[in-house]
Every structure is written in C-alpha cells, then in structure tokens.
Amino acid sequence: VDMGEQLLGRMPVVRNLYSALKQIFETVISQSNTSFREVGLIEYPRKGLYAIVFVSTDAKGEILHRLDEDDREEIISVFLPTTPNPTSGFLLFLPRKDMISLNMSVEEAAKLVISAGLVTPEFVNDSGTIKKAVRVDNPESP
Known part of the structure; x- marks a missing residue:
C-alpha cells in the first residue's frame, strides 16, 4: 500500500486529487460511531x-418491512462509492447473501477506491500465504 501511495505521490495531478480524497475518507472513517462496518463486493452494474x-447498517423500519415481508432475510444498507470521487455514490439495500464479504479493512478499501485500483492491499489467504498485488503489463504472458 505504501509503495502505491509513493507512486501516486510522484504524479502531479493525481497527487493533489489523491491527497484531498484521502483526507476526506480518513475523516469519514475516523468517526467511529458513524463509520462503515465492513467491506464487500456486489454484482453491479450488471451480472x-x-x-x-x-456496509452501513442493517435495514430498519419501513425499508426492512417492504423488502423482507416474510422476515426471512437479513437486509443491509451499503454505500457504493464512485471512483475517483468517493464522496458521491449510491445507497443500496440488498440481502446480505447477495454480497461477498471481504477481509480488507475499510481504510484499505477506501485507498483502493480513491486510487482507482492503483493501490491494492496485500491479501493473506487461508493458508497464511501473503499475496502481493502484481502489476500485469502484458496479460498474455504467463
């Protein structure tokens, strides 16, 4: 993650945009009582x-009642940010089963969104192996 931030710091236009957006996201994330709880993936805008x-909260009130009249599913509210301006986005309500939960922190996901995918967090798989992000210049090479 630090290497990606250093790379962004060398790009004049991107550096200014990234630092401003990073500051906004850090402010949102630091407010623990209103912060996001979890990061996930959903199929959007198409399959x-x-x-x-x-993930913001569990759905409540009328929204929960209308979306889950049989009281069978956990309905959650999620914020889908736009890239590279994560201060705008979409508030969506969906069944939890339709989201793939990720282990990355909210801060790591925010960096990924703000950098438009250029800053990717490390991933430790179930066997404990650290997988670092690798840049692929030629997708056809092995």
Missing part, C-alpha cells in the same frame, strides 16, 4: 461485474 461497497 459478472463487481463493485466494492461499504
């Missing part, structure tokens, strides 16, 4: 394409 979302 086969995935978008990062931030």
Whole structure:
C-alpha cells in the first residue's frame, strides 16, 4: 500500500486529487460511531461485474418491512462509492447473501477506491500465504 501511495505521490495531478480524497475518507472513517462496518463486493452494474461497497447498517423500519415481508432475510444498507470521487455514490439495500464479504479493512478499501485500483492491499489467504498485488503489463504472458 505504501509503495502505491509513493507512486501516486510522484504524479502531479493525481497527487493533489489523491491527497484531498484521502483526507476526506480518513475523516469519514475516523468517526467511529458513524463509520462503515465492513467491506464487500456486489454484482453491479450488471451480472459478472463487481463493485466494492461499504456496509452501513442493517435495514430498519419501513425499508426492512417492504423488502423482507416474510422476515426471512437479513437486509443491509451499503454505500457504493464512485471512483475517483468517493464522496458521491449510491445507497443500496440488498440481502446480505447477495454480497461477498471481504477481509480488507475499510481504510484499505477506501485507498483502493480513491486510487482507482492503483493501490491494492496485500491479501493473506487461508493458508497464511501473503499475496502481493502484481502489476500485469502484458496479460498474455504467463
């Protein structure tokens, strides 16, 4: 993550945009009583394409009643940010089963969104192996 931020810091236009957006996201994230709880992926805007979302809360009130009249599903509200301006986005309500939960922190996901995918967090798989992000210049090479 630090290497990606250093790379962004060398790009004049991107550096200014990234630092401003990072500051906004850090402010939102630091407010613990109103912060996002979890990060996930949903299929959006169509099947086969995935978008990062931030879980806000469990749905309540009329929204929960209308979406889950049989009281069988957990309905959550998520925020789907736009890239590279994560201060705007979409508030969506969906069944929890329709979201793939991610282990990355909210801060790591925010960096990923703000950087338009250039800053990717490390991933530790179930066997404990650290997978670092690798830049692929030629997708056809092995």
